[in-house]
Amino acid sequence: MKKINVLVSGLLIFGATSLFAAPTAGGVVEVDNVINTTSVTGGSVVDGSSVGARITADSGNVEVTNVTNTTSVNNATVTNSSVGLTATATAGGSVNVNNVTNETTVDSSSVTDSEIGLAID
């Protein structure tokens, strides 16, 4: 009886731990105390891309703290992209953005199907 009890207890602990580990399989992404400056100029073509800072955690947590992000797009064509700061947590993760300064400038450009500025998903 004792062996059965130990076996059942072991299965319960293993099952619960696996369940908890699933959404954090991607781990935690922490971006702290960062200054990032990005510039796109001179007739550039940006498609399906990220300009600036992009932080992604798949099935995990994203923490963005004390970040200054500056993005400049001049004389460019941007489609299906993000310009600025983007933080994404997929599959049930969480996103925390705190104490962030994000500055985005778009000049003489064409932007379609995109996010300009701060995009949190």
Added chain:
Amino acid sequence: MKKLYLAILSFFIMNTVMLFATGSVVVEDVVNMTSISGSTITNSSVGMKIKASNGTIRVRNNTNVNNIRNSTISNSAIGIVGEGGDNVEISNNTNLTDISNSNINGVNIGIGNNISDEDEINSIENDLLE
């Protein structure tokens, strides 16, 4: 043995609750500035876009400034926009949008939330919109 079962049960319940607590988006104390000039913007968002397929969205104590000059913007959103989420709180934000010499068509400007019928907005309050 009873105590052991109780401990295991508590452990299991705690982890299950933590599993369902994920999926939240919190944006606080952010200064976001977006300047657009001489450009054409289509089907896009300008400013702050916060999206959650489910879970909680909290947008608090942020400042969002948008300056748009000599531009054409269509079918887009300008300002602070929340999308989705089961519980949405947008409070104590400052959103300043300044547009001049521009052509704006089919655009939502300001603070808002695009939600489906089953979603719930807890509060949109104390926001300064200019």
